[in-house]
Amino acid sequence: MKLHKNLKFLRTELGLTQAELSEKLGLQRTMISAYEDGRSEPKLATLSILSETFHVSIDELLYHDIQEMGRKPLQNKDIKILTIAVDENDRENITMVGQKASAGYLNGFADPEYMESLPQFHLPNLATNKTYRAFEISGDSMLPLVSGTLIIGAYIEQLQEIKSGKTYVLVTSSEGVVYKRVFNYLEENGKLYLVSDNQQYKPYEIKGEDVMEIWEARAFISTDFPNPKDKAAPATLEDISEMIMELRRDIIKLR
Structure with a gap:
């Protein structure tokens, strides 16, 4: 024993x-x-x-x-938000992180002065017991949402709260700021599997310890109305499951 x-x-x-x-x-x-x-x-x-x-x-x-x-114990990562934006009525605003600001956000999200320099706005009809942030996505990996779409994310405190199959904005030390469909294998091997809805992009894994912030996608803002017929077809859950299994088989072979 x-x-x-x-x-x-x-x-x-x-x-x-x-x-x-x-x-x-x-x-x-x-x-x-x-x-x-x-x-x-x-x-x-x-x-x-x-x-x-x-x-x-x-x-x-x-x-x-x-x-x-080679297993490591997973720590419950409580990711503290040091700065939030409020309006004159003390309502919490949404801070926007544009594509060009993503690199700076990795270093500045704990810096109050940097956070105050980013654009801020307010949206109705969002639950008031959450903190929200807006991230501008780039590329076509999450079609039918196109490059330039703003993803409104609700702050998630712990890695274990990530629910497989849902979409999240992850702020990571290894991949930067990414928006993907996430599958949670933390208890099994300490990793998350990130999947694009555009099947042209292969899924990949990241270590749970590399995640600095988690934002669960709750809404989006876009000036380009999504039209799946004109875009690559999004992956089904069956397609995603198969892609993850293929990725894991490849990883085992490399070991």
Whole structure:
């Protein structure tokens, strides 16, 4: 059984002391020490909490060497928005990030002065309990939405809130600002699969740790009315599933 080794590895990878983990689990610190030394084994209920805390399966915790597998514990990334825009009535405005501003946004989204320099506007009929941002997309990878369309995204706090098959604007350290249909495999391998609605573009994967902000697409603004008959046909869910499977097979071959 690999539990004692895995527990110590996952705890240290997250930078937690035994006391901090015990508090998280509602256990005495001596119990964590006993688990890591192999002197005691947790009950099923505790195993379930450990599995949820470290985002690994109970089977992996018990029977696989997680460090040898190269797995990393997923942290719940709370991505803080440091600056929001409000109007004279203290209503929250939508900040717009244009195509030319995307590169600057990667470095400046935590800078209040930079954020205040971007255009701001307000839209009715959006839920008032969310923070929104507008991103101008480029290219034709998400047809029938064309280049120049503004995607209005609602802020999502944690990676685990991403629902497979929905579209999101992701601010990433590896790919910049991207708008894609996202499939969530974080619990399985720590990765997200990004799929274009235009089948001419192949899906690709990114690591969850590369994501700095998540915005769930809620609306769009465009001066070009989408006309699917004049554009490449968007992929069906069956097409997308097959593309992801093909991508994963290619990745396994490369390994």
